[in-house]
Amino acid sequence: MSIWARPDLAHALSVLGRYVHNLSEKVWIAYHRIAKYLIKTKDIRIVFGSRDNKHGEKELYASSDSEYGGSLDDRRSTSAYVFSLGGAAISWKVKLSPTVCLSTQEAKYVGMSEATKEALSLRM
Helix, strand or coil: CCCCCCHHHHHHHHHHHCCCCCCCHHHHHHHHHHHHHHHHCCCCCCCCCCCCCCCCCCCEEEEEEEECCCCCCCCCCEEEEEEEECCEEEEEEEEECCCCCCCHHHHHHHHHHHHHHHHHHHHC
């Protein structure tokens, strides 16, 4: 539900979901903060499209980023990308790396590799 209805919460809920079998006070506090955020932002809507004339409607834009060793449990990196067309996000993903990266450059390479696979898929 968070991916389609509230993508702003998808990553936070994904991280907290790792600790559902071992709830601590810190996890409960994080869930409480998310609930307060939901209450405060219940009237905010996602607007698809853009009135920005410098981004043409037929041009595909992409952005990718990675975080080296962000998972404190196993030191795996997190990669993310977003693709937009005409100012609207059409594809996005945040994923924990399947392996432990040895450097920031390797983490960036893994993230760009995932984004490139998605770009090739969208091109078809």
